[in-house]
Amino acid sequence: MFDLEREQQRKTYELCxxxxxxxxxxxxxxxxxxVLELFGFFQRDLFILLRSQSWxxxxxxxxxxxxxxxxxxxxxxxxxxxxQRRAGLLLFMCLVDLALWFVAQGDAVGLRIGDVGHRWLRDxxxxxxxxxxxxxxxxxSCDYLVHLGVDHASDSDKSTRSMIATGALVWMxxxxxxxxxxxxxxxxxxxxxxxQGILLVYGTTLIWTITLIQVTALVISAVRQSSHVLAExxxxxxxxxxxxSRSDSYHDFDGITTYRDKRY
Numbered sequence: 001m002f003d004l005e006r007e008q009q010r011k012t013y014e015l016c017x018x019x020x021x022x023x024x025x026x027x028x029x030x031x032x033x034x035v036l037e038l039f040g041f042f043q044r045d046l047f048i049l050l051r052s053q054s055w056x057x058x059x060x061x062x063x064x065x066x067x068x069x070x071x072x073x074x075x076x077x078x079x080x081x082x083x084q085r086r087a088g089l090l091l092f093m094c095l096v097d098l099a100l101w102f103v104a105q106g107d108a109v110g111l112r113i114g115d116v117g118h119r120w121l122r123d124x125x126x127x128x129x130x131x132x133x134x135x136x137x138x139x140x141s142c143d144y145l146v147h148l149g150v151d152h153a154s155d156s157d158k159s160t161r162s163m164i165a166t167g168a169l170v171w172m173x174x175x176x177x178x179x180x181x182x183x184x185x186x187x188x189x190x191x192x193x194x195x196q197g198i199l200l201v202y203g204t205t206l207i208w209t210i211t212l213i214q215v216t217a218l219v220i221s222a223v224r225q226s227s228h229v230l231a232e233x234x235x236x237x238x239x240x241x242x243x244x245s246r247s248d249s250y251h252d253f254d255g256i257t258t259y260r261d262k263r264y
């Protein structure tokens with residue numbers, strides 16, 4: 001029974017590592033694109049040139065699909081109600097992101113969706129989902145790290161959530177200012193004509209980038225700590241293995257012997 005529970009625990013850690021790893025890959029790519037967008041404020045011509053490339057429209061594809069696949073692997077890994085609810089909500093948000101992706105890329109992939117419209121609303125819906133996904137990923141990653149013995153992870157979660165709340169508030173101010181409320185439905189944006197609007201755009205992008213980097217760091221930490229714990233479990237299993245050779249036992253007591261054996 002003990003061996004069965006241990007193998008189930010090992011499998012859970014492996015799946016969590018894989019899930020967080022896939023999400024980390026998607027977030028690293030998102031970090032690169034966010035930094036590029038931030039850099040575009042100062043090198044506008046270069047940013048416009050990059051956006052005109054044919055491959056640019058597909059950059060969000062691995063981000064959307066990677067986040068969905070990674071979250072699916074995390075969902076159901078633990079029986080704790082809070083984990084299930086947060087992972088389930090994150091999975092739902094990823095599915096909405098996927099639906100928005102199909103709307104945006106439908107014609108390119110041959111679905112013949114046509115022009116759905118509501119571009120301003122769809123872009124800002126994606127931003128709202130992004131802030132919520134940041135909060136859920138931070139919470140899940142830090143709870144997982146605390147479970148693995150990283151006690152200070154809860155402090156990282158608090159600081160990241162504080163940044164998320166600040167960014168969401170700045171984004172809301174930007175959305176309210178840039179939306180042309182007098183144009184009726186569907187919602188449309190207005191050109192930025194004052195310094196306050198420019199500062200809100202810069203501020204939102206900067207806070208988004210910083211928060212994205214923080215969340216990415218937490219997810220990567222979850223992957224690394226999973227690998228560390230799995231390595232410790234493998235080491236413990238080797239020590240408890242009754243069929244282990246005597247040469248392995250010598251390695252436990254003599255570091256010189258271990259080095260010598262590895263060398264020769």
